Amino acid sequence: MSSESAVNIPAEMIHYGMTKTAQIAIARGLAETTAGTEITVNSILAGPTLSEGVEEFVSQMAASQGKDIATVEKEFFQTLRPSSLLQRFATPEEVANLVTYVASPLSRATNGAPLRVEGGIIRAAI
Structure with missing residues (x-):
């Protein structure tokens, strides 16, 4: 499990993005x-997910x-992930669907x- 932060390294979490990039490598x-x-x-590059x-x-x-939430x-x-096309947190089930396929x-x-x-x-077609 990696993260979209491996590609779009957040300025507030450089350390996290670096570790996720290493996982891909x-x-x-x-x-x-x-x-x-x-x-x-x-x-698997998961995006912001509404985990517990x-x-x-x-x-x-x-x-x-x-x-309110x-x-x-x-x-x-709007402010931290404006490039999101989903514009909401993914559900754990949505991420699990890809994990299930890959496994x-x-x-x-x-x-x-x-x-x-x-x-x-991630603002890239590929």
Whole structure:
């Protein structure tokens, strides 16, 4: 599991973006090491996801600012992730759908790839 922050390194989380970029490099290197085998190694670039921790953080932020959760989420995407095409947090289930595919035999020809489930934050077609 990597993150869209590997490509769009947030100014407020350079350390996080660096580690996520390293994960992609390691996955690609491992995929090359296992070339010609039945082993596949990919990276999943998840975007902002409404995990339990994020949900708690957003709730606390909303309470401290006297705003509702929907307003805080909207402002987050307007100010910190304006390139998001989804303009909301992904659900854990939406991310899990890609994980399920990658872990299944259906993805046998997908190898060495950074796969995006980031709501369109990364401003690149490829």
